[in-house]
Amino acid sequence: xxxxxxxxxxxxxxxxxxxxxxxxxxxxxxxxxxxxxxxxxxxxxxxxxxxxxxxxxxxxxxxxxxxxxxxxxxxxxxxxxxxxxxxxxxxxxxxxxxxxxxxxxxxxxxxxxxxxxxxxxxxxxxxxxxxxxxxxxxxxxxxxxxxxxxxxxxxxxxxxxxxxxxxxxxxxxxxxxxxxxxxxxxxxxxxxxxxxxxxxxxxxxxxxxxxxxxxxxxxxxxxxxxxxxxxxxxxxxxxxxxxxxxxxxxxxxxxxxxxxxxxxxxxxxxxxxxxxxxxxxxxxxxxxxxxxxxxxxxxxxxxxxxxxxxxxxxxxxxxxxxxxxxxxxxxxxxxxxxxxxxxxxxxxxxxxxxxxxxxxxxxxxxxxxxxxxxxxxxxxxxxxxxxxxxxxxxxxxxxxxxxxxxxxxxxxxxxxxxxxxxxxxxxxxxxxxxxxxxxxxxxxxxxxxxxxxxxxxxxxxxxxxxxxxxxxxxxxxxxxxxxxxxxxxxxxxxxxxxxxxxxxxxxxxxxxxxxxxxxxxxxxxxxxxxxxxxxxxxxxxxxxxxxxxxxxxxxxxxxxxxxxxxxxxxxxxxxxxxxx
RNA sequence: CGGAGCGUAGCUCAGCUUGGUAGAGCACCAGCUUUGGGAGCUGGCUGUCGCAGGUUCAAAUCCUGUCGCUCCGACCA
Numbered sequence: 001x002x003x004x005x006x007x008x009x010x011x012x013x014x015x016x017x018x019x020x021x022x023x024x025x026x027x028x029x030x031x032x033x034x035x036x037x038x039x040x041x042x043x044x045x046x047x048x049x050x051x052x053x054x055x056x057x058x059x060x061x062x063x064x065x066x067x068x069x070x071x072x073x074x075x076x077x078x079x080x081x082x083x084x085x086x087x088x089x090x091x092x093x094x095x096x097x098x099x100x101x102x103x104x105x106x107x108x109x110x111x112x113x114x115x116x117x118x119x120x121x122x123x124x125x126x127x128x129x130x131x132x133x134x135x136x137x138x139x140x141x142x143x144x145x146x147x148x149x150x151x152x153x154x155x156x157x158x159x160x161x162x163x164x165x166x167x168x169x170x171x172x173x174x175x176x177x178x179x180x181x182x183x184x185x186x187x188x189x190x191x192x193x194x195x196x197x198x199x200x201x202x203x204x205x206x207x208x209x210x211x212x213x214x215x216x217x218x219x220x221x222x223x224x225x226x227x228x229x230x231x232x233x234x235x236x237x238x239x240x241x242x243x244x245x246x247x248x249x250x251x252x253x254x255x256x257x258x259x260x261x262x263x264x265x266x267x268x269x270x271x272x273x274x275x276x277x278x279x280x281x282x283x284x285x286x287x288x289x290x291x292x293x294x295x296x297x298x299x300x301x302x303x304x305x306x307x308x309x310x311x312x313x314x315x316x317x318x319x320x321x322x323x324x325x326x327x328x329x330x331x332x333x334x335x336x337x338x339x340x341x342x343x344x345x346x347x348x349x350x351x352x353x354x355x356x357x358x359x360x361x362x363x364x365x366x367x368x369x370x371x372x373x374x375x376x377x378x379x380x381x382x383x384x385x386x387x388x389x390x391x392x393x394x395x396x397x398x399x400x401x402x403x404x405x406x407x408x409x410x411x412x413x414x415x416x417x418x419x420x421x422x423x424x425x426x427x428x429x430x431x432x433x434x435x436x437x438x439x440x441x442x443x444x445x446x447x448x449x450x451x452x453x454x455x456x457x458x459x460x461x462x463x464x465x466x467x468x469x470x471x472x473x474x475x476x477x478x479x480x481x482x483x484x485x486x487x488x489x490x491x492x493x494x495x496x497x498x499x500x501x502x503x504x505x506x507x508x509x510x511x512x513x514x515x516x517x518x519x520x521x522x523x524x525x526x527x528x529x530x531x532x533x534x535x536x537x538x539x540x541x542x543x544x545x546x547x548x549x550x551x552x553x554x555x556x557x558x559x560x561x562x563x564x565x566x567x568x569x570x571x572x573x574x575x576x577x578x579x580x
Numbered sequence: 581c582g583g584a585g586c587g588u589a590g591c592u593c594a595g596c597u598u599g600g601u602a603g604a605g606c607a608c609c610a611g612c613u614u615u616g617g618g619a620g621c622u623g624g625c626u627g628u629c630g631c632a633g634g635u636u637c638a639a640a641u642c643c644u645g646u647c648g649c650u651c652c653g654a655c656c657a
Contacts, residue, residue, distance in 0.1 A: 012606065012618065013592050017650065037649065143581080143654085267657065286656070301656080309655050323655065337657030371657085398655090490616060526617035533617090544616055554616095 001483065003519045006044050010531050020216040022466035023148035025474050029535045031482075038145025038153035045535065046461075048482035048515075050156070053461050054135050056187045056479060057158045064180040066131040066160050071113045073137055077103050079112040083433050088320075092140045094153075106139035111430050111452060114161045118448060119436040125165045128438060128448065129173055133160035135457060147216065149458040150418070156457040163431070163448040165440065170449035174206075174425050177453040181210050181421045184455065188464055189477020192420060195221050196231035198310045199424060210421035210455075212463040217418040222399050226410030234310030237395060238403035238412055242361055254366035255381030258343060264376045267338020269303045272369065272378065280304075285362065285370035285382065287340040289324040289332060292316045296324055296332040298342045300358040300390070302365070305397040315357065315394040333373050341371035343379055343387045356389060359396040420460045426450040474536030475559045478578060483517040485509055485574060486537035490525045490544035498543040501553070501567065505541060508571045514578065533558065539577055541570065 007030070014024035017034065026032045031046030042050055058068065080086040080093070086105075094106040107113070114132055122130065138157045145153050162173035178194065185192035190212055197209040209232055211221055222236035223229065231237070266272050269286060272279050284303030289296055290312065297316065301307055313321055326337060333340055333351050342356050351373070362368075366383040384390065401414040431437065431447035440446050461480070468475045478484055489502040502518055509516045517537070519528050525544065532540050542554040553570050556562040557577055565573050 009590090011591060015591070016586085016593090019650075034649095144651095146651090269656080288656070290655095303656095306656055312655085323657090326657085329657080340657065524615060524617085524619065526615095526619080529617045531618085542616080546616065 001515075001517045003517060003521050006517075008045055008531070008535065009043070010534055018148065020147050020150075020466065021469055022216075022462045023150070025465050025469055025534075026148050026462065029474055032149070034148075036153075038142060038151070040149060040152065040154075045482040049476070049480050050458065050461055052480040052482075053188055053457055053464075054156070054158075057135060057184055057455055057457060060180045060184045060187070061133045061158070061160060064131070064176045066133045066162075066177075068134065069114075069132050070134050070136060071107070071110045071117075073107050073139065075105050075107050075110075075113060077105050079116055079434065080105055083112050083115075083430055085112070092142070094139045094141050107136075108138055108140045109157070109159055109452070109454065110134065111161065111426075111450075112434060115430045115434040115436045115450070118161075118163050118431070119434055122163060122436070122438055122448070125438055125440045128163055128165045129169055131160055131162040131173060131177075133158060133453075146218075147462075149462040151218065152458065155459065158455040158457055160453040162451040162453070163436065164450075165438065165446070165448070167449055170425060170427075170451055174423060174451045177423050177451065178208060181423065181453075181455070185210060185212075185420065185460070187479050188460060189479055190420070190460070190464055190467060192463075193230060195223070195417075196235050197422065198232060198234040198314060206425040208423050209419045210423075211417035212420050212467055213415055214418050214463065214466050215416055216466060217416040219417050219419050220414060221417045222401075222412050222414050224405040224408060224410055224412055226405060227408040229405055229407055229412075233398065233414070234308065236399040236412075237406050238399045239406035239409060240361075240399075240403040242363070242365075254383050254386075258345075258379045258381045258387055260372050260374075260377055260379055262376060263339075263378045266376075266378070267336075273303075279369045279380070283368055285341070285365075285368050285384070287342055287371055289329045289337075289340065290316075290321050291324050291328060292321040296328065296354060297321075298340075298354050298356045299396065300342055300356065300362055300384075300388070301397060302359065302361050305359060305361060306400075307396060308398040311394070311396050312357075315392070315396065335371065335373045335375050339371040339373065339375045339377065341373050341379060341382075343370060343372075343382055344389055345387075346373040346379065348373070356391045357396065358384065358388070358390040358393055360393055361397060363393060418459065418463045418466065419456075420463050421453075421455040423453045424451060426452055469536075470559065472530075473534035476536045476538055478538050481536070481538050483515045483537055484578060485514055485516045485539045485541060486532045486535075487516060487518045488525075488528050488532060488540055488542040489518075489520070490528070490542065492520050492522050497548055498545070501543050501548075505543075505553075505570060509574060512571070512575060514574075539574055541574065 009030040011028045015027050018024040018027055030043055032040045032042055034040055077086055092108050096104050135158045139154055142151055142153055145151050164170040164173050192210045192212045194208045195211050197207045199207050220233035222231050222233055269281050269284055273281050281303035286301045286303050288299040290299055330336055362384050368382040369378055369380040370382055372379045402411050405412050428447040428449055431450055436448045437445050464480055465474050487502045487505055489498040491498040506516055506518050536558055538558050540556045547554050547564055551566055552564040554562055554564050555573055
């Protein structure tokens with residue numbers, strides 16, 4: 001390709017709308033342009049890079065035995081009602097109506113369609129296992145699209161769905177995808193690592209996310225350098241001891257009964273920890289009120305712990321849950337936030353019937369202090385198992401950096417990351433609801449055991465840029481660069497020696513299967529060099545009069561150092577760099 | 581959905597406080613010079629000042645509404 005024949009609108013300055021490096025570079029290097037918030041056009045160069053990521057994904061999916069299909073983006077809502085996700089995924093579903101006032105949804109993923117397909121087409125255990133994938137446009141009504149392609153309303157995703165006859169077989173399918181993902185991200189030049197993950201709205205039992213470390217990432221990852229444990233903060237557990245922050249005398253000498261005391265104006269954990277009360281946060285019980293499927297639930301945590309909403313949502317298993325509003329809290333408990341508590345004798349009327357969830361770390365706690373459900377009063381001497389009817393114990397707290405690893409005891413670390421891939425073991429949830437059953441060897445009808453596997457293709461592209469850039473621009477890995485080699489003749493007159501040589505190299509490199517771009521613009525050298533660096537072609541081959549006089553040309557790997565080689569050696573050197 | 585900020589040339593932004601003929605740099609076009617890291621000079625092109633309404637003799641500027649964009653939040657009582 002000749003530079004003057006394509007469209008590469010590079011920008012000297014970053015548009016004000018872009019905040020993070022990868023977003024700025026996508027715009028500056030002329031890869032994408034915004035159409036609306038979270039909606040983008042891919043320009044020729046951006047599309048080439050995107051296609052390369054897609055091709056890597058496709059090759060590795062095929063290698064792992066998955067079958068490529070293409071499902072519609074426009075889907076009927078009835079299958080979404082059947083799976084239950086018409087409600088549970090309501091906020092992310094784009095819905096629209098046709099001219100006959102019939103409703104449709106735009107696909108954010110395709111479990112419903114593929115499971116319906118499998119139900120219709122797979123009848124026997126002999127047809128299993130099968131894994132179907134597609135690379136297609138997805139739609140999500142994001143509350144806040146952000147950072148260019150990173151969180152978009154419309155984006156490209158690879159989604160794969162496995163169907164197996166047994167749980168063990170499903171585990172093997174899962175492992176195949178897990179391994180394929182490792183290869184995909186490595187081939188994209190990304191340092192990505194798998195972490196244990198929460199399952200979210202898609203549901204399921206077991207899952208890993210593939211994370212690319214980046215300060216601008218939207219996920220928080222907890223990891224242990226001692227044993228390799230790594231998990232999304234939404235899922236992470238630690239070995240922080242129960243007694244941490246408590247004195248032995250408190251534990252051994254519980255008060256025989258609770259005592260109410262006045263705490264006028266004290267409505268926070270911090271305030272109660274200050275004089276004159278001096279109740280350490282570790283000895284307070286924090287009482288939160290959530291509304292789960294329209295019913296209030298009390299959540300108890302130790303005062304120095306933080307609620308993890310993802311864990312709460314998983315524990316509740318509710319379609320929708322949210323923090324209660326002040327009015328709802330007063331209606332349920334008769335007190336305002338800051339004075340709430342779950343002690344049985346303080347729950348009057350209907351409040352006595354409220355469901356109470358408590359964090360595991362509170363188990364066995366005594367001499368605790370909590371709100372009295374009466375504004376301006378707290379209770380002390382609370383023994384949780386004696387004084388509170390806990391309906392369910394669960395891990396509800398958020399892990400913090402520095403806590404000991406549950407497996408090996410080393411301090412946990414934390415860092416931000418971009419989620420580029422996610423693998424789930426789904427079980428039989430969808431196959432049961434949508435009728436994907438088969439006859440086993442004994443002639444019994446059974447639901448297929450499913451897994452689903454996603455890669456954000458457009459997000460992966462941006463993650464590559466976010467991880468691989470410097471002050472001059474993008475530093476593409478060979479595997480996803482829009483062109484691998486940029487030829488830069490500094491004189492572009494057709495009869496100049498530089499241009500003739502450039503044409504010759506172009507032909508020779510193209511004949512060896514390389515994609516090459518020839519910068520035939522009549523621009524000053526500085527402009528051409530700056531643009532080549534900004535776009536980030538892995539190898540630049542410059543042909544200018546200085547080196548020409550010595551019978552040489554200059555080869556410069558992006559981010560590496562420049563070497564001068566004789567004309568005759570140039571093609572060989574480029575090929576050697578590619579094959580490294 | 582709540583809060584904050586911003587919408588002026590293709591891009592980055594000034595002008596708005598205190599109303600009075602719409603600006604700069606870059607980009608683009610022409611010419612001359614220049615030619616190894618975003619050149620110089622001369623001349624030129626470029627705008628529904630997001631949109632709608634209001635106030636006013638007069639609105640980019642003040643007021644109201646609305647749309648869009650960006651950031652923070654929508655867990656810790």
